[in-house]
Amino acid sequence: SDGGGSCHQPAPSCHGAPAADANGEQRKWLRRVWLAAPVGLVSMAAPMLFGGAWAGWLAFAATVPVQFVAGWPFLVGAVRQARAGSAGMDTLISLGTLTAFAYSTYQLFAGGPLFFDTAALIIAFVVLGRYFEARATGKTREAISTLLEMGAKEACLLVDGQEVLVPVERVQVGDLML
DSSP states (O other), rough: OOOOOOOOOOOOOOOOOHHHHHHHHHHHHHHHHHHHHHHHHHHHHHHHOOOEEEEEEEEHHHHIIIIIIIHHHHHHHHHHHHTTTTTOOHHHHHHHHHHHHHHHHHHHHOOOOOOOOHHHHHHHHHHHHHHHHHHHHHHHHHHHHHHHHHOEEEEEEETOOOOOEEGGGOOOOOOOOO
């Protein structure tokens, strides 16, 4: 008798912590959400609530950190894709928001309509989506890790009509398992 115990014992509980990189990714995107959402709302509300020329400058000032801090990963991704001769979602986001930002900056001096809120809120919504994606990915990794840890550590073999617990590494082809 190799391992000697009954095969009907409950398996020990093993719960692993989520991967550190998944939590770091979630925190990174959450910080960007906390920057982009409120500041994007300021960019939208300033011209509507205050009017006047200075409201456009307030919208400009509010959009700059959203465009170039919260939106930085999209800009970097777009540059990488351009260097590789391809385009993707980062390219679309960057082109759309930079176009709205540049046009609005020009119109700030020319006296035309401003679309700073468009650039800021697009980035805010996409950053929020990336946060949800990172959160879901982290939970999926945690669930898979927990399932792997819960995998069999011992096998119950039938040896000469007896149930014998052995480490799963000792199971060989041809062994009869219960």
